[in-house]
Amino acid sequence: MRRWGPADYRDMPWKNGGGVTRELLRRPHPTRPEGFGVRLSIATVAAAGPFSLFPGVDRHLLLLEGQGMALTRAGASEEVVVAPGQPLFSFPGEDAWDCRLLGGPVRDFNVMVDRALAEASLERVHLEAGARHRLAASPGTQWLYGVSGRVQVAGEVLAEEDILEWDAPGALELVGESEATVLIIRLMPRAGR
Template sequence: MHILKADSYRRTPWKNGGGETSEIAVHPEGAGFDDFSWRVSMARVAADGPFSAFPGIDRTLSVLEGKGIALDIDGRDPVVLTADSEPLRFAADATTFGRLVDGPISDLNVMTRRGRFDHRVTRRDVDGRIMLVVSGASLLFCAGPELQLAAEGVAERLGPWDAALFEGPARSVAVEGNGRLLVVELRDID
């Protein structure tokens, strides 16, 4: 279990230059926009605008805070995504335009390179204690306010927007508290 603190995330400009992203984790480590296999990041979206295009990439977007965003993906009817919506998966090379519902939002963005990795993002609301089994590469992201994790005799506290990265064989993780957890599962398909 590798704990990733929100205040240590690497900040980089968006690919289209329209804002800034906080990189939580990337594989391989140190990879850029053109050579990552998978990438998990957060962004603050303060204005309407086009999404960066990533050829050959699939993405899942989850709203963390704010009233929401309406996404126009390849000219289809807009999809409104809020903090209470299920994470939305779509092609990162689709022409996508976002319109804020009512003010800025913060979001979690998970991307995988087609043909090399795949991913799944699920939202879990925790009220008490739950048990999860993680395997391969998995990232547990605390959407707030605070959660306790315990795995293999090690206990850690996750504050808002902190994460825990797991890699390797399957293991059980106890999650305790009252908050929201986003579970990111990353699967190598090579």
């Protein structure tokens, strides 16, 4: 098990220069030193504009704060509204999307993975104090990110803004110390990797 917290994160400009992302975790790409195999981050979107392009990367986005945003694929009519409580939005990083804010700035959680290396999933779990949530065994890597509150997991406390990582974990159980929201990110290597 490994742990990261706010002191380990770094703020970085967006690839297209349109904003700032807090990079929580970055795994290097095995053959491209300038690239990444997987990246977890939180973006603050303060104004309308285009998403950065990441060819060969699968992106998963989940709104954390704000009223939401409407997304339009380049040259098409408005297609997607990302709002609080909705499921995540997944898309290929080479697709050009423009964003329109629905009521002021938003913050969103991003999982980006090189699709030739692995595939990722992102799930949001809300727990009341004392509630339990069982996570099935996973053959890949699993990260837990504390959005709010505190939970116990495998003898460790996951607090707000912390990340816990397990490689090839067995079944885990989350127990809410308080009302809490946790993001579960799973990374599965592609066959032959």
